Amino acid sequence: MLRSKIITAVGTLACAVGIGFVMQSSETARVHYGDKSDRIPAAEAPVLEGAGAKNAMLDVQEITLTSAEYEAGIALPATDAEVTTVATPPSELSEPEIPDGVVIPACDIVAQALPVAAAMVNLTLDAPCMPNERVTVHHNGMIFTETTTSDGALNLRIPALSRQAVFILAFANGDGAVAQTIVEELENFDRAVLQWKGNTGFQIHAREFGADYGSEGHIWEGAPGSVADAITGTHGMITRHGDTNAAEPLLAEVYSFPKGQNSRQGSISLSVETEVTAANCGLEVEAQSLEIRPGGQVRTQNLTLAVPDCEATGSFLVLNNLLQDLKLAGM
Structure with a gap:
């Protein structure tokens, strides 16, 4: 019964x-x-x-419900202003010597955003010096964390939340990248x-x-x-x-x-x-x-x-x- x-x-x-x-x-x-x-x-x-x-x-x-900020629980990542800040080592520390024959790869971090069907955005990240690293994605109030591949890459499909869509990708050390695009289809x-x-x-x-x-x-x-x-x-x-x-x-x-x-x-x-x-x-x-x-x-x-x-x-x-x-x- x-x-x-x-x-x-x-x-x-x-x-x-x-x-x-x-x-x-x-x-x-x-x-x-x-x-x-x-x-x-x-x-x-x-x-x-x-x-x-x-x-x-x-x-x-x-x-x-309340619109008050979180006091506990979800610890939101750094603000956009903080994302672009990179810590500077103390001046008394000298640069380490690089042994002969060792090549240090360039660590340019590049992000790109392209609009695709259904008002989605294809967001890619190329960060060759950041393999298997946690990265936080910010977009118009939406925040989530991803992990780069062994090559330091990401390839995501994300719903746009604003016509002028801006995406910030931030690593824990303060490095990151910004990508933006226009999503005309969002109004539908x-x-x-x-x-x-x-x-x-x-x-x-x-x-x-x-x-x-x-x-x-x-x-x-x-x-x-x-x-x-x-x-x-x-x-x-x-x-x-x-x-x-x-x-x-x-x-x-x-x-x-x-x-x-x-x-x-x-x-x-x-x-x-x-x-x-x-x-x-x-x-x-x-x-x-x-x-x-x-x-x-x-x-x-x-x-x-x-x-x-x-x-x-x-x-x-x-x-x-x-x-x-x-x-x-x-x-």
Whole structure:
């Protein structure tokens, strides 16, 4: 028999407000996300009474948000001004002698940005003296970390968030490069960004024009859509950015909808969701949303969330009002 339970947990959303979690059964969660009941083992600790079944859905309502800067959690990289600063060695240190026959390669760092289909930008980096190095990418408020190849290169495809798109690539030692381009096609797209630090399990879920979870038109990491869909106006698409294998990575996820190619009327429901896992249970996690508004302005909101204890591992938190739904009038 399908049963549901309601419990109350203590959560922190921005300014330490209490939130209620509506928990649905594991069968409902399978409808939403597919059968993943064995993906993450449950904690061996006793199950909290009333915590509900594994793979439950937690529905979080009445979120209070703030635009205050992060005080903890995500440690944002240096400002743009600091990115270009290179430390100068003390004057009393002499230059090391280079043995005969040893050639020191030039370490020019070059970045290039080119607009491509679906208001995306192909961003490349050539830094031959920076192999396998962590590099932070900045673009109009979006921040994520990548790792260069063994040749010191990067080749990324990034959704543009501004018509005059500027990208800053910064290494930990202060070296870096800047690339810019014009993305004329951006006016034909609506975009929403979610970014966070670490593997916290955050996801954007877009349900287009009344689509149910798991059906066509439910766009998320498990069904991200494609550039072809975005070009033709069939569906939106999800892209994820950042190296998840790096230490404490900065990650970002972007939902793009081709409003310029859309002929349908209606709305797109946007939610932020995260699974309670062994990696995040009992922790306080932070995220930030960015939404492009008419006129190119970016709307920013910060989120601080206390994840339930590990007894709730396998459940999902659904945050329904961190991102605004998209209203489309058609063509």
